[in-house]
Amino acid sequence: MVTCGLPYANGDLHIGHLRTYVGGDVYARALESLGQETAFVCGSDMHGTPVAVNAEKEGTSPEEFALAWHEQYEETFPRFDVDFDNYGHTHDATNTELTQEFVRTLEENGHVYEKEIKVAYDPEAEQSLPDRYVEGTCPYCGELARGDECDEGCGRHLEPGEIEDPRSSVTGNPAEYRDQTHKFFRVSEFEEYLSGFLDRLEGTANARNQPRGWLEDGLRDWCITRDMDWGIDYPDVDGEDPTDLVLYVWVDAPIEYVSSTKQYSERVGADEYDWQRAWQEDGEIVHVIGRDIIQHHTVFWPAMLHGVDYSEPRAVMASGFMTLDGDGFSTSRNRAVWAREYLDEGFHPDLLRYYLATNGGFQQDVDFSWEKFRDRVNNELVGTVGNFLYRSLLFAHRNFEGTPEAEVSDEVEARIEEAIADFEAGVNDYSVRAIGDATVELARFGNEYIQREEPWNLVGDDDEAAARVIRDCVQIAKAVAVLFEPVAPGTSEELWSQIGEDGSVHDVTTDAALAAPPRDFGAPEELYEKIEDERVEELNEKLESRVAEAAAEEDAGETETVTDEGEADAESVMSDIEPVADDRISFEEFQDLDLRIGEILAAEPIEDSDKLVKLTVDIGVEERQIVAGIKQLHDVDDLPGTKVVIVANLEKAELFGHESNGMLLAAGDDADLLTTHGDSSIGTKIR
RNA sequence: AGCGGGAUGGGAUAGCCAGGAGAUUCCGCCGGGCUCAUAACCCGGAGAUCGGUAGUUCAAAUCUACUUCCCGCUACCA
The missing domain is CATH 3.40.50.620 (HUPs)
Known part of the structure; x- marks a missing residue:
């Protein structure tokens, strides 16, 4: 299961x-x-x-x-x-x-009780405010906090009713507390059971260890109802509907x-x-x-x-x-x-599956980049696995029209058995990575083996010896198809039919890795293709410009339409002016910024963009092309001649296909441009 | 603050639970081979006192204690 x-x-x-x-x-x-x-x-x-x-x-x-x-x-x-x-x-x-x-059974078994708690309520919107729909001041540290947790400050969990100056995080209305009866699951009585359970639990170390501390602190009973419409209705108990609440999503x-x-x-x-x-x-x-x-x-x-x-x-x-x-x-x-x-880019799912499954231990955090993706695909899937399969099967096809008549050598049989054992050990250790690596290592052995035996030098000279070697290689290829199926189901299936097998490799067990392959098969095709460097550059550019664009939109104050989080929105409701950041930077860090006076020489709007303008700015030492999100807020024709303040050493970005080499400073949603009052010359450094 | 995870040649990673010859694999670097294969593959080499300190042991990357630095979790982000 x-x-x-x-x-x-x-x-x-x-x-x-x-x-x-x-x-x-x-x-x-x-x-x-x-x-x-x-x-x-x-x-x-x-x-x-x-x-x-x-x-x-x-x-x-x-x-x-x-x-x-x-x-x-x-x-x-x-x-x-x-x-x-x-x-x-x-x-x-x-x-x-x-x-x-489930809930009825929990009730019957006495694991649920009722308790009256204080629930935040928005009287104007006439709705109650569960969990993080309340914000206010943390009673412990005085920071801005969510209803259930002081997320920014001390990190404490807050009980309903504890938070001070409660407000709705949706409307900003002041919230009041009302008493409401909720259902609680007596998790606390399972402490002993759970402690034993964690001792028995298998899987990754983080899952077994992390809950221990929690358990030691003592479990709180768990409120399993919420006052809202969307959810599963609390069930009838003894033929009565005890509450009009819904069950907590978890x-x-x-x-x-x-x-x-x-x-x-x-x-x-x-x-x-x-x-x-x-x-x-x-x-x-x-x-x-x-x-x-x-x-x-x-x-x-x-x-x-x-x-x-x-x-x-x-x-x-x-x-x-x-x-x-x-x-x-x-x-x-x-x-x-x-x-x-990823799919729209035309990559085979097996490539990503391989990367995700084997790039690190399952519980380890893993970094993805298109460069790393390319490296692993090109070196391991193309170079090691694909190349071994292709060279072996092509050789077999050309010289023997399929699997040569010969016995599998003891060495190769033992090596395949080892791969099966590694595969099985991976399953027993809950190590997805080991499952994938078992096959790649087998293919690596295959490359060493064919290289060492040099069948290309045996053909015509000692055909029997060549047949034995290639017979071994075809067997390894078949084993690869079987053992790589979990990680690379698509290409394994292709390989399966390339060696002339009927049916699906998905239906066979690891025993099939040692069973004889069919006598005849045709010319193989390359299973994996290289990813070219230009492709990687392209993908990175796409990603960068997308991020830059999202950032530019945010700068232009257009976050309202973005559907997610909601927390950013909530903050703007609380106060129009952002609080000053708590983290102070050092003078040295400030000096890292190369701020300069520049003059806009030319400005032209970027097509298809709502707010981006391409500017040519003279910063004294050189002219720069800078893209800024100010189109809607300024008459583009009036911009040339304006003195502005720019960040000269900001890393380059590409927005809508145009390079932006620097950043224009402007205030707020109106993009009020920063300029000078005196006659500082172009290129002057600001400090 | 508590808890969890991590720190291994230049980079990225495995090994740790079940301690045993100065340690895996990939990338990169140096040299060689092969030419069946997708300029691919194979062999050899340089390069790490396995974050630090102290301990247990005949033996520690691995176990114990302490410590430094990253990342995360703390009850609705995979």
């Missing part, structure tokens, strides 16, 4: 997200290759306040909003060969019913793992896969998640499972995050490589 953390139906998928899904898919496929009965399920996470709020912003219903994203995910995963046996969503009937059943989200398995079971029949056996009897459950949701999968979720007498997870594999050229992905700054963008 393998599951992947549910994607939250609130935005596009980028390749950082894919790390978890590719990891889960590789792991599930590898289990199947080892002959294990496996179900691999997932679904979209539809509920929660961000979906409700973003739907409202777009003027649509939460259901419609979430479903649109759900459909996109459902379509995207298969394109990366992430092949779930079932992909559902938390709002479907199966999950709604099962979630309510209650119904993990239950989707079970629901999705149930749907799979119902589709293929319980003989084929029995969800109840998997979840309530002797199933071995492996959760593959991102490391940000470790707590939910190692504390709340096992407690819930235990509370309803289901099986506990055997392992949690928590992936590290991804960075892009060393910095974090940022959806709001459009600094990301999007899943669909």
Whole structure:
């Protein structure tokens, strides 16, 4: 039983997200290759306040909003060969019913109680304000804080009602507190159980260790209801509806793992896969998640499972995050490589799968850059794996029209067995990386072997010896197809048919790696293609200009329409003037800035852009081309002759295809240009 | 503040749980070979006292304690 953390139906998928899904898919496929009965399920996470709020912003219903994203995910995963046996969503009937059943059982077993708590309420908008929809002053450190946590200041968790001067982060209205009865899950009584559970838990070290500290601090009971419309209704208990609240999103989200398995079971029949056996009897459950949701999968979720007498997870594999050229992905700054963008660029999914699966330990953070991507594809997939396969199979085809009549040597048989053992060890260690590396190392051996045996010198001289060598190489090629299937399902399938095999490599087990290949096959084709340097440059330029453009738009004060986060918006509601940054810079750091007086010589608007203007600026020592987001705010024809202040040593950027070599300083949304009052000459340094 | 993860030749990484010849792989560098193959592949070499200190041990990258520096989490970002 393998599951992947549910994607939250609130935005596009980028390749950082894919790390978890590719990891889960590789792991599930590898289990199947080892002959294990496996179900691999997932679904979209539809509920929660961000979906409700973003739907409202777009003027649509939460259901419609979430479903649109759900459909996109459902379509995207298969394109990366992430092949779930079932992909559902938390709002479907199966999950709604099962979630309510879970909660009813928890109630029956005495794990839930009611408690009156203070809830923030916006009297003007007539709505209650759950979680982070409240902002105010932290009672401990006096910093601006969210309703549930002092995120900027001391980091303390805040109980409802604690925060001072509460305001709605949506409307800015002052909030008041009202008493409301909520349901609480008695997590605290599971402490002992969970402590034992963590001792038994397998998977990555971060997932096993991180929750320990939390447990030692003592668990707080968990409020499992929210006062909003979007979500799964709190179920009837004893025939009565005890509350008109909905369940907290983290209650119904993990239950989707079970629901999705149930749907799979119902589709293929319980003989084929029995969800109840998997979840309530002797199933071995492996959760593959991102490391940000470790707590939910190692504390709340096992407690819930235990509370309803289901099986506990055997392992949690928590992936590290991804960075892009060393910095974090940022959806709001459009600094990301999007899943669909990758495919639109025409890259084979196997290339990214290989990179994500083997570029570092699963729990390690991994950096992505197009350069690194190119290097690994060209050196390892093309140079090592692809080259070995192509040279071997081409040689076999030309000289023997397929697999030569000969026995596999003991050496090669032993080496393939070793690769299978490595593969299996990777599965047992929850190491996606080891699973992938086992095959690449086998191919590396293949290259050494063919080089050492030099069959090209044997042909015509000692055909029998040549036949033996090539027979070995074809066997290695077949083993590569079988063992590389989890990481590279698409190219492995191609390879499988290249060596003349019928059926699908997805259906065979690792035993097939040692079985004889078909006698005849045709000329092979190259499985992997090199990525050229120009291509990498192109991709980097695209990324840079996109980021620069997003930054320029933000500078121009156009963030309102950007759908995500909402937190940036919230701040502007609180106050029109940004507070002065707490972090002071040193005088030396200030001196790093090369600020100069310049004069605009020429200005022309950039086509297709709302606000960008291309300027030629004289900065004394030279003339510079600078692109600035000021078109709407100034009459472009009036700009020449204006003295401005520019940052001369800012790194170059490309915006809308135009190089910008420096930055113009301007104040606020109106792009009020900075200039001088005296007669400082052009090129004067500002200090 | 607490907790988690990390620190390994110039760069990037494996090994650590189950201690054992001065350590993996990829890139880069130097030299050689081969010519079947996608200017690819193979062989050899230079280069690291495995963040630091102290300990356990016949033996420490690996275990223990302390310490420095990065990254993250702390209850809704994969």
